[in-house]
Each structure stands twice: as structure tokens, then as C-alpha cells.
Amino acid sequence: MAAVPPPPPTLTDGAIAVAALAAAAWAVRRLWTLLTADSDVATAHTPPAGPTALSGTVVWITGASSGIGAATAAAVVAAGGRVVLTARRAALLEAAVERLGGPSVAVALPGDVADTGAAAGAVRSAVAAFGRVDALVNNAGVSTRETAAALGADAVAAVTGVNYTGPAALSRELMAAWAAGAAAGAAAGGGAAGGGGGAPP
Secondary structure, three states, rough: OOOOOOOOOOOHHHHHHHHHHHHHHHHHHHHHHHHHHHOOOOOOOOOOOOOOOOOEEEEEOOOOOOOOHHHHHHHHHHOOOOEEEOOHHHHHHHHHHHHOOOOOOEEEOOOOOOHOOOOOOHHHHHHHOOOOOOEEEEOOOOOOOOHHHHHOHHHHHHHHHHHHHHHHHHHHHHHHHHHHHOOOOOOEEEEEEEEOOOOOO
């Protein structure tokens, strides 16, 4: 009788939490690099240690109701920043606001990132929350377990809406607001980043 192979290892809740915190720490460091970069000479400064590293900075995070988005929000607030939280699940966003310390440091802005028609209004609301938005973390994302051959048009639209066209619309509208003087900062997502505050589009 052939031996039955052991089941593949699975991530424990602890491992997932560690991965989320590590990703959040990377995101905060990357935000600091983007926000303090000298666009003329393409240099960046090392983020200072302590709870005031992002003091005065407003960061808008999508997919913020759980996972890496929630961990990133906690890291930003711990570093002295304020956050605007976007996700579809309003109740979870409100709970996150309370955990982070209330409306003085966090504001819930429920919405569906895939709704590109709502992007301009979402940007206006995000900027109005604290009077500015210095950085956008396009964290919201979805995946599918379907094979390419079995993937229907609706599934393709859902994935690309959340992962590409939605974040692109938010970034475009926010950069337009920066250009108009509403705020200055940087947009990041999917391991890539684009700069504002004088950097070319």
C-alpha cells in the first residue's frame, strides 16, 4: 500500500499576523521615503524612529477593514499619522476607527474601489476628512481560483475593477487634486509607486 503524503503546511493565524505587520512596516517606511524624497535629485531620507515619524501626515488606505490594510492603518497611527479608511464593509471600518483611537486620527469612508464613477467623489470626501491627503495606499485587491480557460467575463471584470481600473481611477483623481493644490503626496500600490509634490506624473 502506497504511503499517503502528509498534507501541505498551512499558515497559522500567528504567521498571517506576522506577515501582515511586516507588510505594514514596509508600507510605512515606503510612505516616509516617498513623502520625504527630493524629486530633483531623486534622493530619500531615512525615516526617524519613534511615534512621530509620520506626524501631520494623512494616509488614505483602501482595503482597510482587515488584514494588511488594517495593519497598515495601525502602523501609520502608531507613527503619528492620521488615516482615511476605505472598504465595502462599513461596520468593520467603524470598528477599526474605534480601535485606532476615534475620529481624531481615523475616518471611515465606505466604498467600492471598483466603482470608477465614484472615484472623484471619493477623493473629495477623503481630502475633506482631514483637509488633505498626503499618500494613497491602494491595498484593496481580489483574486480568483478559476483557471484562465474557465474565467468568465464577469469574473475578469470584477478582478480588474478592484485590482487595476479602480486603483488607477483613484490615483488619477487624487493626483489631479494634488495638482490643483488640494494636497501633495504619493500613491502606492502593488509594489509600485508614483510621486506627487513636484515629481512628474
